[in-house]
Amino acid sequence: MKKVLLVTLLAAAFAAQAQNTPAAPQFDAQRLSQHVKVLSSDAFEGRGPNTAGETRTVEYLVEQFKAAGLQPGGDVVNGKRAWTQDVPLGRFEIKGPVKLTLNDGKKRETFTQGEQIAVRAAMNGAKVVDFKNAPLVFVGYGTTAPERNWDDFKGVDLKGKLAVVLINDADFETGNGEFGGKAMTYYGRWTYKYEEMARRGALGTLIVHETAPASYGWATVKNSNTNVMYDIVRKAPREAHAPMEAWIQRDVTVDLFKRAGLDFEALKKQAQGRDFKPVPLKGITLSAHYAVDAQVIKSKNVAARIEGSKRPDETVIYSGHWDHLGVGLPDAKGDKIYNGAVDNATGMAALLELARAYAKAPAPQRSVAFLAVTAEEKGLLGSEYYAANPLYPLEKTVGVINMDALSPYGPARDFTISGSAKLDLLDQLVAKAKGYGMTYAPDPKPEAGHFFRSDHFPFAKRGVPAISFGSGEDLVDGGKAAGTKHEETYVTDHYHQPSDEWSAQWPFTGMARDLGLLYGLGRDLADGTSWPNWAKDAEFRTVREQTAAQRK
Numbered sequence: 001m002k003k004v005l006l007v008t009l010l011a012a013a014f015a016a017q018a019q020n021t022p023a024a025p026q027f028d029a030q031r032l033s034q035h036v037k038v039l040s041s042d043a044f045e046g047r048g049p050n051t052a053g054e055t056r057t058v059e060y061l062v063e064q065f066k067a068a069g070l071q072p073g074g075d076v077v078n079g080k081r082a083w084t085q086d087v088p089l090g091r092f093e094i095k096g097p098v099k100l101t102l103n104d105g106k107k108r109e110t111f112t113q114g115e116q117i118a119v120r121a122a123m124n125g126a127k128v129v130d131f132k133n134a135p136l137v138f139v140g141y142g143t144t145a146p147e148r149n150w151d152d153f154k155g156v157d158l159k160g161k162l163a164v165v166l167i168n169d170a171d172f173e174t175g176n177g178e179f180g181g182k183a184m185t186y187y188g189r190w191t192y193k194y195e196e197m198a199r200r201g202a203l204g205t206l207i208v209h210e211t212a213p214a215s216y217g218w219a220t221v222k223n224s225n226t227n228v229m230y231d232i233v234r235k236a237p238r239e240a241h242a243p244m245e246a247w248i249q250r251d252v253t254v255d256l257f258k259r260a261g262l263d264f265e266a267l268k269k270q271a272q273g274r275d276f277k278p279v280p281l282k283g284i285t286l287s288a289h290y291a292v293d294a295q296v297i298k299s300k301n302v303a304a305r306i307e308g309s310k311r312p313d314e315t316v317i318y319s320g321h322w323d324h325l326g327v328g329l330p331d332a333k334g335d336k337i338y339n340g341a342v343d344n345a346t347g348m349a350a351l352l353e354l355a356r357a358y359a360k361a362p363a364p365q366r367s368v369a370f371l372a373v374t375a376e377e378k379g380l381l382g383s384e385y386y387a388a389n390p391l392y393p394l395e396k397t398v399g400v401i402n403m404d405a406l407s408p409y410g411p412a413r414d415f416t417i418s419g420s421a422k423l424d425l426l427d428q429l430v431a432k433a434k435g436y437g438m439t440y441a442p443d444p445k446p447e448a449g450h451f452f453r454s455d456h457f458p459f460a461k462r463g464v465p466a467i468s469f470g471s472g473e474d475l476v477d478g479g480k481a482a483g484t485k486h487e488e489t490y491v492t493d494h495y496h497q498p499s500d501e502w503s504a505q506w507p508f509t510g511m512a513r514d515l516g517l518l519y520g521l522g523r524d525l526a527d528g529t530s531w532p533n534w535a536k537d538a539e540f541r542t543v544r545e546q547t548a549a550q551r552k
Contacts, residue, residue, distance in 0.1 A: 035349035048326020073305030140271030168213035184449035204244025215448030320347030321376030364526035408506035412472030419451020422535035463544030
């Protein structure tokens with residue numbers, strides 16, 4: 001009898017809990033498709049920051065949040081929240097021709113912007129970049145890692161010189177070594193390379209492009225680096241940016257090494273060991289002249305919010321970036337609008353529909369914010385600005401669920417996240433996914449450094465548990481082969497190219513299913529009392545625990 005009574009009581013308890021828990025919403029694939037179609041249309045001009053495309057994008061997002069019934073969650077203006085957060089940015093654009101002349105002691109050769117070399121507009125405040133016959137020096141992977149007893153520079157003076165540096169880490173090709181094997185560390189990211197050369201006073205940095213370690217082709221490099229550049233406003237920009245920041249084609253580099261009497265492959269192999277020493281490219285110099293228009297502009301993050309019913313000062317954040325590359329160099333067909341359908345109109349569609357779902361459901365106990373950030377394509381600048389100037393305290397931010405470049409195809413049996421970070425948030429997502437018949441697939445390309453390339457990273461490095469959700473590749477219809485083919489085709493033929501456009505053939509059924517999973521994770525966080533953390537050996541746990549007392 002007692003056993004029957006216990007079962008009855010448990011059943012009643014679960015029934016009561018079910019009544020208090022909102023039913024998992026159904027997400028409409030057609031609504032997702034329509035958002036992507038609108039946001040990636042030519043009318044939005046590629047959603048470049050500080051353009052008419054930004055104005056249209058912000059208006060569309062605010063309009064949709066309002067229609068869904070959310071509250072504004074941005075800057076406080078006259079005592080009330082606005083729908084946006086102002087984000088001041090430095091805007092840098094090359095004006096006029098880029099003159100690049102190589103001299104090998106025997107002849108002079110003119111380089112063409114975007115062909116042999118892709119030069120970024122200077123972000124150190126200079127109005128003109130002008131130098132003659134600057135010597136080149138190969139610095140391997142350009143890494144200084146004291147904790148690994150690693151120094152590629154060995155005291156070399158880079159002042160007045162151009163540093164030639166390899167992309168990714170010294171472990172990339174061998175898969176074994178001091179930097180964790182194939183998985184990219186922050187030392188392997190191009191952002192680190194530029195920062196380190198600037199710290200060392202280099203005149204400039206030439207990153208050698210190779211498709212495998214970069215994880216994208218030259219078209220992506222060209223399109224991402226030869227248009228308008230942006231940065232957060234810095235007090236001392238010269239400490240973060242050398243006058244010249246550029247990428248150079250691998251074959252061009254091999255030829256330069258040969259002209260200097262050097263073997264590129266042999267030196268690259270040497271650079272994979274800690275005994276490597278910088279090597280000058282004797283007799284090889286580069287001259288450059290180009291003008292730069294530098295301004296300070298304001299872009300906007302868009303923020304909507306649902307206030308928590310019991311603990312409104314505690315916040316769960318869903319995020320994604322609204323921007324893309326805007327208008328840039330034309331492709332072979334003459335198309336110069338970089339529409340950014342997958343990257344990241346899909347993330348915005350997801351954000352809007354998640355917001356609609358929350359607005360229809362009973363209010364969560366914690367607040368939930370929906371954050372559409374600017375200038376991700378310029379270096380995670382919108383999320384970096386938010387994390388440095390949070391609308392809601394980071395120490396009371398429960399977690400961040402970021403969405404970037406989701407698959408518009410059918411459902412998959414798996415999902416992934418960017419990078420290989422270990423944290424409670426992932427454990428909770430894995431457990432939740434079992435109810436959807438989905439399994440976790442570790443980042444298939446940790447060497448690509450995706451962890452450092454999405455908007456969760458500025459939160460993570462400040463200790464906030466944060467993940468960037470990735471669509472799976474093991475498709476229900478077609479399996480792993482079909483999913484991998486979609487991914488490879490996208491990266492090769494469409495990523496950061498004008499052809500990243502909406503297609504009427506995309507079903508969006510996989511994204512609709514995945515949003516149920518992401519809603520469930522966020523809802524559990526928003527209705528719970530726990531504070532997820534990083535794994536004990538994660539580099540971000542120490543930062544998080546410094547504010548632990550504020551979460552008691």
